[in-house]
Amino acid sequence: MTQNRTHTCNELRLEHVGQQVKLSGWMENVREVGQNFAFVILRDFYGTTQVVIETEEMMDIIHGLNKESTISVEGTVRERSSKNTNLPTGEIEVVPEKIEVLGRCQFNELPFQVGRSREADESLRLKYRFLDLRNPEVKNNIILRCNVVAAIRAAMTDHGFLEITTPILTASSPEGARDYLVPARKHPGKFYALPQAPQQFKQLLMASGIDKYFQIAPCFRDEDARGDRSPGEFYQLDMEMSFASQDDVFAVMEDVLPPIFAKYGTYSRASGAPFRRIAYNDALETYGSDKPDLRIDLTVQDATALLAGCGFEPFAGNTVKAVVVTNFTAARKQIDKLCTDVEVQSGKKAYWFRLDDKGELVGGISKFVAERKEQVVEALGLTPGCFVGLTAGKKRDAQKTAGVLRSKLGLLCPEHMDKEQYAFCWIVDFPMYEIGEESGELEFCHNPFSMPNGGAAVLDKAISGEVDPLTITAYQYDIVCNGVELSSGAVRNHDPEIMIKAFQLVGLGEDDVRAKFPAMYNAFCYGAPPHAGIAPGVDRIVMLLAGEESIREIIPFPMNKNAQDLLMGAPSTVEQKQLDELHIAITAVEE
């Protein structure tokens, strides 16, 4: 095979007994069981093989070595006298004639034990990521990521998409997230920016006549991290299609994603085409979220009128939402924890009462609803054994808190959550505009590139005041899986005239459009095809497939929450000479 090995550490079986072999790998463990008698576990990328030490000569070599050193072992394959059928190579062992030290591990105490690295403190794991990745459990997520990316590439190519790379050094974009800036040495005072997404480039590709584009695209946004959002950089399956409608994009995704999820996922079931489509407003009303987990069969009901004037102070003057759970069996302690968890996550309180087995209203705020028991039971469809979770506040707050409550209840009641599957849905008909919370003015709700439902005509009516702009929806959609938003996408606005009208409503003119998106606007003036696309997050897909809660588990070299690379020591200070070349003066650094 190579100079260093004839086989991998997961290759030898009974059929190889008697053969002369050479293996190389890390010395994972040494079990000494007697004078000059020990078992060495040799590990490489592929697996482990037992090496049996039976001579003083071999023992001396092993004795002088720390675990995690790399060695090569030349010897004979032998059938074990005591087999371990739990291991692929458990029926054989290698009797060495020669052991060579390839790379010495200089430390007998490691920052953590490799096989238990997932239990160690995360900062330590990130600093010693090369040790962490030796742990098969950790490494396997990275292998999964490779397989998923390869499968996505194959499927997209199969569907006639071309993988085209777009620039990493580009221009700062005026809206959206905070940019990462790169000073331009040849242009003092000017900056490149790393792309937040290849959005404008892919639309330019459409205007260039590329029919179907995709890319596993690196994206950079200087925003704070979350459990499911890594700081700084991430990857998207970015795609765009010419002369395409919303349905065309849906059809591609419904064809590409489920087989990959079913093959590589923790669960083997994935929604088939077509995925359920839920209008944005309906999703908020029914599931309390624009990214509902459809594995949970609970829904949110409105109880505002039902409980108006019941005397419970938090409900007064507010929208009230209810989540009813049948056959509720969780203990009081769990209910308290549920309410605490909801408040931690949503910042708003949850309330509750139950209809017990005898049909009596009990617990929580039951005394406030007792006098209208009949109406409550009928309106909410309660049966004995029901739990009713309640939230209150302004409409959106009550909805969203109920959404959090619904998710937590799903986790608490296995009967109401068919967990072992990937349940996809599309959220469609997003509003085009909203009133900005800070400005109080009309603003784009998501992005200004989407085609309004109704086109130029509806925008004209909004401009003339015949139509409330807040009622205009866009051909904008999200793909959601198990409560995780994988991506937004849209049918783009490719018509300069419609674009100007869309911007006019938020108080911007043609000059502003030109100034903000010069290349794209200009290109669209030369005859652009209608086009649509989407960009599901690769990291989140792999997370779902691996069943991981933290995005760091599926990234080879992740940064920590504070956007620091603890392994490489980034960000770091640089030489004054570098700053001078870039025309940068550091004005103040807090120490």
Add this chain to the structure above:
RNA sequence: GGCCCAGUAGUUCAGUUGGUUAGAACGCCAGCCUGUCACGCUGGAGGUCGACGGUUCGAGCCCGUUCUGGGUCGCCA
């Protein structure tokens, strides 16, 4: 930036109302052990209890400040 939680041995953690010499497991070191496979047995080393200040006769524990990490909200067109 706001809020919540956590910092004790190399690692993961326990530590009672504030009270003698701060413990356990794994790891490490030494010895024993000829079929282990999470090997076993015996012994040992290893601690500025994140830092600073305060209360107290006495602080790992109480109070204040601060640093670090994680979660969450803001933010992410």
